[in-house]
Amino acid sequence: MARLKTHDEALRLRLINRAAATVFDRGAGALSLRRLAADVKTSTTAVYSLFGNKAGLIDSLYQEAVRLFLARLTAVRPSDDPAADVVRLGIAYRDYAVANPHLYGIVFADRLDYEPTPERLNEAGSTIQPLVDAVARGQAAGQFKDGSAEVIALSCWGAAHGLVSLELSGNAPTGLDIGAVYEETLHAVVSGWRARAGDGGHSAPPPRP
Amino acid sequence: MARLKTHDEALRLRLINRAAATVFDRGAGALSLRRLAADVKTSTTAVYSLFGNKAGLIDSLYQEAVRLFLARLTAVRPSDDPAADVVRLGIAYRDYAVANPHLYGIVFADRLDYEPTPERLNEAGSTIQPLVDAVARGQAAGQFKDGSAEVIALSCWGAAHGLVSLELSGNAPTGLDIGAVYEETLHAVVSGWRARAGDGGHSAPPPRP
DNA sequence: AGCCGACAGTAACAGTGTTATCAATGCTCT
DNA sequence: AGAGCATTGATAACACTGTTACTGTCGGCT
Structure with a gap:
């Protein structure tokens, strides 16, 4: 098909964990997709392909x-x-x-x-x-x-x-x-x-x- | 002194009332200073001279x-x-x-x-x-x-x-x-x-x- | 080897709160 | 009266946000 997927389950977990950590000690208001992506060394695109949008990300945190x-x-x-x-x-x-x-x-x-x-x-x-x-x-x-x-x-x-x-x-x-x-x-x-x-x-x- | 004040108590009341109305039926998340100022036909400066910042405005709503x-x-x-x-x-x-x-x-x-x-x-x-x-x-x-x-x-x-x-x-x-x-x-x-x-x-x- | 399409990072868009700039204004002093 | 000027307030710029369009990159298939 095409190039290797890097927006995979492993990245998804890293994003969720990092997001949960941020929310854990700075609150949901401090959660920024850009910062999150930068922290995990990827791009904002990853969040959108894995979670749809920010609401989707929070949905996973909720879960x-x-x-x-x-x-x-x-x-x-x-x-x-x-x-x-x-x-x-x-x-x-x-x-x-x-x-x-x-x-x-x-x-x-x-x-x-x-x-x-x-x-x-x-x-x-x-x-x-x-x-x-x-x-x-x-x-x-x-x-x-x-x-x-x-x-x-x-x-x-x-x-x-x-x-x-x-x-x-x-x-x-x-x-x-x-x-x-x-x-x-x-x-x-x-x-x-x-x-x-x-x-x-x-x-x-x-x-x- | 200088020009006539228009950022006065009357404007303050109009801003609070409008903000309260917005919060009342669309929630605090839907409150934007720019929209608020536009709705009341003034500039964002008014909010800052009357309330300090957005937190100050919400503080008044809280009160x-x-x-x-x-x-x-x-x-x-x-x-x-x-x-x-x-x-x-x-x-x-x-x-x-x-x-x-x-x-x-x-x-x-x-x-x-x-x-x-x-x-x-x-x-x-x-x-x-x-x-x-x-x-x-x-x-x-x-x-x-x-x-x-x-x-x-x-x-x-x-x-x-x-x-x-x-x-x-x-x-x-x-x-x-x-x-x-x-x-x-x-x-x-x-x-x-x-x-x-x-x-x-x-x-x-x-x-x- | 060449090609085509899935992929992912970059950059653009529309919006936010906030702040700096600067023109308009009307009192005060000469 | 007229010039000066401090005060006022709107405009525009800045730094940030979420979101989306674009574009270059890459790898399996023909």
Whole structure:
């Protein structure tokens, strides 16, 4: 055919790794295709033939971030106390976010121009599964109210996500031990969804007039 | 002195309003100084003499967004049921965010290149005050555990922020009635922080073995 | 050997934020 | 009144971005 391909899988990996490193310690805003190409000793053409455009590159980073995130969450092995597992999943959630703030940001925050594809959103959505499973096991063990495990899981997910997000963006009040507040919140939410005597459903109490 | 000033307060307002409108319906990423200046029939110089640079302009938008947000929250008048007030504050929180997603994003999410000044962060931090007050009243009425009202408030704040943030970024699972889950979560968190018989402190329960 | 087409680097294009230049302006001083 | 001049603001230049067109290079096939 023609000359040897150099825009191959190896180059693709080098580009992704370099991009991830840049995003990791300077944020997604500091990612420039020209600099990236120069750093990896190739041309901008490589990015376009391998990823289509910048959004495609970020898409791959997004995918990678989700993969790492999911790995961290599935490392939390189910125990015989599902309610405690929920708390431990929450702690793993924060561990990941604090360790990789910018990668976390690509998936759950910083969103600049980039809009993830529905496919990526689906992948990201799947990271809630370990939590849903833990809640379902908790329900089976009588630790949580009956009803949709997804609802209870999303509730815990939201609490975790919210505090982590406030912490990373600097919007959390200073002078508080955020780690401690975080754990207390997880316990409070879990406690709020605990099955209580004479309470079976999961519907909210009627609004006050 | 010299020629008549046209880069005055009136122009400043027109620029802010136009910028807010652009951000409101096309996001902060679509804000260009050149377009903004052209739209308002002036030159880019105006932005620099009035705001310093683009960050200064966004800083003003940030301030405006916080002002609107605080107005929405203080519109929730304290009732004789502080725990219900906490829930109502949470609902007002979401109402604002859903009504003004991009302005909300400037303060609590989208963060592109822009880093808010400590002063702005302080102002944003003050928006939690109505919630802290409600929690404190609830503690006085025996509805919440004793301990730091800030901690309990931040806990509720985080839950609200998390779910709203997931919703706006499209990371919430589809097929669920988010509004309903949101309210249920608020009730669950409030319930989790409720004072219970024989429980005075606010420390987390000991981890199960 | 010669050729043709896939390939990849260079350079051009349209846009951005920012800054330097410079003409227009109206007060102040002679 | 008229000249001078500091202040003001629009224009144009600069350095950067993502993206695309171009063009020279290369290697297998005829």
